[in-house]
Amino acid sequence: MDDLICLDCNHTFTDDDAIRKNIDGETWMCCPECGSTDLTDGARCKGCDEVKAEDELFDGWCKECLLDKLADYELFFEYLKDGDNRMDAVTGLEEFVFTAVWKLPEKYVPKISSFELKESLKKAYGSLMAYDRICGKSTLYEAIKDWMTDNKDPDLYDFAEWLNEREKVKK
Ligand SMILES: [Zn+2]
Numbered sequence: 001m002d003d004l005i006c007l008d009c010n011h012t013f014t015d016d017d018a019i020r021k022n023i024d025g026e027t028w029m030c031c032p033e034c035g036s037t038d039l040t041d042g043a044r045c046k047g048c049d050e051v052k053a054e055d056e057l058f059d060g061w062c063k064e065c066l067l068d069k070l071a072d073y074e075l076f077f078e079y080l081k082d083g084d085n086r087m088d089a090v091t092g093l094e095e096f097v098f099t100a101v102w103k104l105p106e107k108y109v110p111k112i113s114s115f116e117l118k119e120s121l122k123k124a125y126g127s128l129m130a131y132d133r134i135c136g137k138s139t140l141y142e143a144i145k146d147w148m149t150d151n152k153d154p155d156l157y158d159f160a161e162w163l164n165e166r167e168k169v170k171k
């Protein structure tokens with residue numbers, strides 16, 4: 001049972017529910033709502049379980065769900081820390097604080113980090129987290145969202161892959 005989405009009216013349905021029409025001697029699957037043959041494969045988002053067009057999903061997650069996940073500051077911090085194992089010498093935390101929070105050009109991101117630097121960056125992240133919570137703001141979230149959706153690396157796809165890896169390890 002595959003999920004399908006109609007590109008004309010956005011209706012989602014299974015291929016059992018699709019209407020079959022014979023057009024020019026060929027059988028076409030059509031949308032049961034509007035009769036369109038302009039259909040695309042859908043898949044269920046791992047987060048909200050809604051059917052989305054397959055090419056709109058990031059490793060199984062829809063954009064809305066990933067943006068929700070990014071609002072979890074502890075989770076995102078974990079993602080940055082894991083950058084240690086996934087990127088070269090510079091970690092996700094350095095890059096994030098220097099470029100996304102302090103808005104410094106990429107060239108200022110240190111090529112080599114130290115224990116002291118890392119500790120102070122952790123504190124900087126912690127202060128932003130505390131500030132948002134106390135003042136009811138979403139300064140950190142805005143920085144995270146911008147950084148993750150600016151089409152540079154890392155991106156939502158990378159984050160989604162990381163989430164899936166993490167789920168696997170947990171099981
Ligand atoms: Zn339709």
Ligand SMILES: [Zn+2]
Binds near residue numbers: 048049062063065
């Ligand atoms: Zn979703």
